[in-house]
Amino acid sequence: MTAKITLKENDHINNPMIFSNDVKLDQVFEIQHQLIQVFSNGFSKLNSKGIETLKEINIAFSTSPLNTLISEAITGLNNNQLTSSNFDLLAIVMASIDGSAYDSLFDELNKLMENQVSLIDNAKEINYTSNTEDHENFLESIKSWLIDLAIMGFTEINMDVLESFEQVMDTLENIPELMRLNVILRGFIEEITTEIPITSQDEFPAKRWLGLWLRSYLLTMQLPKENVQSIKDCKLKIIGVQKYSHDYFTLYTFHGILDHEGNNRLIQIEAKKFTINEVSNNELLDLLNSTHPELFKGLEENLVIQVKQGMISGNYLILEKFKTTTTSFDIYETLAVLFESKTISYNKQNPYNRHPLLLKYPVLCKIENITKDGTSKFDWGDIPIRFDKVGTLNEKWKLANSKGIFGFIQFDNGWWISPVTILGDKNQYIGYTYSQDRSGKNVYEVLKERSNAILRSKS
Amino acid sequence: MDSPNNDYLIKKINYEIKKRNIKKVPFLEIRNNRLQGVVSSGSDIRRVYVCVIDNNNNTFSCHTNNNRKCGGLDTQYVCSHLSALISQANLRSEEDEKFDTLASTTNKQGDTKARYPEVFARFQHYLKYLQMEATIESIPEMEWFISN
Incomplete structure (x- = not known):
């Protein structure tokens, strides 16, 4: 046996x-x-x-x-x-x-x-x-x-x-x-x-x-945990957001630069919710905004977030005590300095999470290197920027007046760039799109009311 | 080699579901060749009608969540609740041929052996997701579910 x-x-x-x-x-x-x-x-x-x-x-x-x-x-x-x-x-x-x-x-x-970027590999730091x-x-x-x-x-x-x-x-x-x-x-x-x-x-x-x-x-197996590191008194700059969802769950991943002990780390913070697919994007954002107001404010107004206390595990930051300051920053300028000086660090995935699909390499594509057909030019080749991944939005036209794109090079049967933020005087966050139409019914509230009435009544 | 994520999800992302009247029909789905869902009672918020149009055995049914057969249901004709289910399903039929096919009630007969307990359980389960809270644990696996 x-x-x-x-x-x-x-x-x-x-x-x-x-x-x-x-x-x-x-x-x-x-x-x-x-x-x-x-x-x-x-x-x-x-x-x-x-x-x-x-x-x-x-x-x-x-x-x-x-x-x-x-x-x-x-x-x-x-x-x-x-x-x-x-x-x-x-x-x-x-x-x-x-x-x-x-x-x-x-x-x-x-x-x-x-x-x-300086890649951090935590493979040896697992307990x-x-x-x-x-x-x-x-x-x-x-x-x-x-x-x-x-x-x-x-x-x-x-x-x-x-x-x-x-x-x-x-x-x-x-x-x-x-x-x-x-x-x-x-x-x-x-x-x-x-x-x-x-x-x-x-x-x-x-x-x-x-x-x-x-x-x-x-x-289903006994999973090892990555070590968790406590942090105090850091500055966080939110630079973009990505959305992941299926019929019953939605996750917004906020990307940020954490100034921690003199190092600039690219980290991500999650805002997530169980949901159902009838709940609209606007409603979801409203709900998450109400539970994570500082994060959304930091994103929308490009304000530095003062992190008094938090925890880092790999690339993930869990915020505990934090508040938005009144200090604003320019995402493009911040990223341009960090990428040019190669002073940005980034964690590889936990070893047991490693799969080509989860490979994400941060990249700043300057507008002069982006062609009209939506590819970004590098010395070693042209990589397509997959605007079609962001649904029905056609973001290409917004590029004309932008300074560039922050995103991730990813691998899915070939290299491609997942755009996260179109950088300009007013940044466009591709994973964060409130619809202008606010006339729709509040599905979440209607179903919640229905849920309260039915789940508590005897059937 | 085919792509594990992009090709499949792009199709899904671009599929825009028309919003139905959630107050009238809070739950609607196609499952196992059946169009099934829940239609609200016009008079009592605690009451809903569980409606099923089953293409497997050519039957339809409508029961309340208290296990009572809908009074408006005839062996030959659908009731107003089934009509509401069909009309809301038809909102999706342009994008989804399955709905179009299943929403047709021609040649179906009323059936007392309904599947309402199963459908109602699915509805309750569906509502439960609105009450569930996510923990702070990170979920790298969600990268498999790209969205717009």
């Missing part, structure tokens, strides 16, 4: 490159591509090609300290031993592959960008305290369901499979410590719901689902 594996025991996260060093990025992508096929078809129907894929993983990890365990797990999966411990190891291997791809891409990009230990048995039930999806294959998922899991989701929603898992699983399930029944492999985003499956699976 294979021993139970946890992330902690394997310590893979301190050594993201646990597979053989001579494995190249294109081989990593090829393995990922083949794994998509295995998960789409299901482990219950593992064909000779699928078995070959698993063998290739085994070879790729031949010099890894985990080689023996991986070899056992792969042999087990090939022999239809679809156990939790074998899937645990497979998940670790897959996360490691993702992490290695992330690191390779980040290193490549940093070289291309001539180390414009293993976990707040999920109390829920180990419950997490096993979620893991078991995820394994069922892998065994049956994504193409075979039907509504019965999803509905059978709703009771578990109900319990999960009542455990605040597991909010991360709740949020990603809810988003994943809603996406599956809109896509099934799947009649052809071309019909659904298999690669995306594999990513979401893996991220969910990892969150």
